[in-house]
Amino acid sequence: MKNSFSPDTEGNSYRHRHHRWLWLAGLLVLWELIRRISGVNPLLMPPLGDILMELVHGIFKGMLVRRWLLSMALVCGGLAAGTVLAMILVVISSTGRGASSFLSLISSLMHPLPGLALLPLVILWFGTGTPAVLFIIIHAVLWPIFVNLESGVRSLAPAWTGYARILKLGRWETFIRISLPGSFPHLISGIRTGWARSWRAFIAAEMVFGAVGILGGLGWQLFESRVMMDTPALYSALLVVMLTGMAMEEIILARWENRVRRKWGEPGDTGMAAE
């Protein structure tokens, strides 16, 4: 009998993450080397020190932290709303073949549609404020989570669904007690994909719509830095966008998924979720 969850996978995953941070440090060193050797205009490729100074200044004296918090709040709020909506759609989809086929068609049409392609319509419907950005985030999140969750519900072990029938569980009770937890690994995969899509969509939407609220988020920070030709600030904001995306993916979501998969006795996944 095994008394612990696969320690080898844990070790490999740790080494994998460790290597990624080393590569990142190597890239920063390479940046500085190329800049110094090529003698490129510092406006195009500012010194690493200037970028880091701008980053530290933005964190302690500027508005970077507040803008980061606003961005995270909006994306996480959209992610939560999209997840709940996807769950509702999956329950509707399980009511019958008609509903399932209709929602399958809608998800096939909407899933490949980039949020930015909807921008002209979204501006007409919601204007350019927070509701418009939230709509874009929810659109980015909803379809990958719906597709993954529905696939999870469809691939539930027949013994579980049979047991729900034996216990005479109703539709909602079956969903809450068996289908949802039973498709949890699929749900997390959907959330990973949804997170990546929504983070990209939010940054892009804010650069098109303008600041969300009075302060604006990281997208607005990028836009503002470009207009002011403040390239160290532009690069520092880009660094925050990239590191946030990577940290969320590597530290929170991938670990969460691996932990669930190991608990289930499935091999841990260290790769990115498919889109």
Add this chain to the structure above:
Amino acid sequence: MSNRSVYPGPAALEMKDITRRWPGGEPVFSNLYLSIPRGSICCLLGPSGCGKSTLLRCAASLDTMETGETLVSGEAVSTPSPERQLILQDDRQLFPWLNISENILFPVRRSTAGSAEGLLEMVGLADSGSLYPSQLSGGMKQRAVLARSLAAEPEILLLDEPFGALDSEIRKRLHRVLLDIHRKRKLTILLVTHDVNEALILADTIIYMDSSGKLSQPEVNPLGDERNMENPQFFQATMKMRKRYGLLIG
């Protein structure tokens, strides 16, 4: 061979004139009659693919029948219910997101910690309540499934080759667990197997289903209360049964 397998006395489970067809239209079995007395263990013995499992799923009302009806304690039933618990050979019956205690108490709406402990002890898993299914061996999983079925306080246990994938030592241990539970709970058990030895160890009565889906008359276990492989008559009884039904099984 006939289509009728009838016991005298009150039946806990009766299946009357049942017909089930394969998707192509060929009958799996047709117009079967089966009756299982209350509190007995009945083994349905037969070769692989003869329709035993389908019959069991019909008894649980998980499969629809073209004709006929299922009666539990004389009342017609058409939908599954917790009183008829089905246990399969499937390795994925437990819920992997719940620990063993939570799995066992899944059918119970309001429970106490004590009720899980009692059931865990009954199936010999007293120290395993906090483990997850992925941490258990195949035999331990089947014991946990058995405990979960008992938590629903069923009248009838329907077992579809539940010990088929286990090695012989674990299987022997689980036979003892099942017989012990049957003695304590007075359950009616219909067990499907293709293993003659298993049928002789567990069953009060044995019914044979042939490859065309026909049933034999129920046969009382010739070993009486001495149902174990150490009984000198065991080998003889096995050979007799194989010869009678032309068995190349188990």
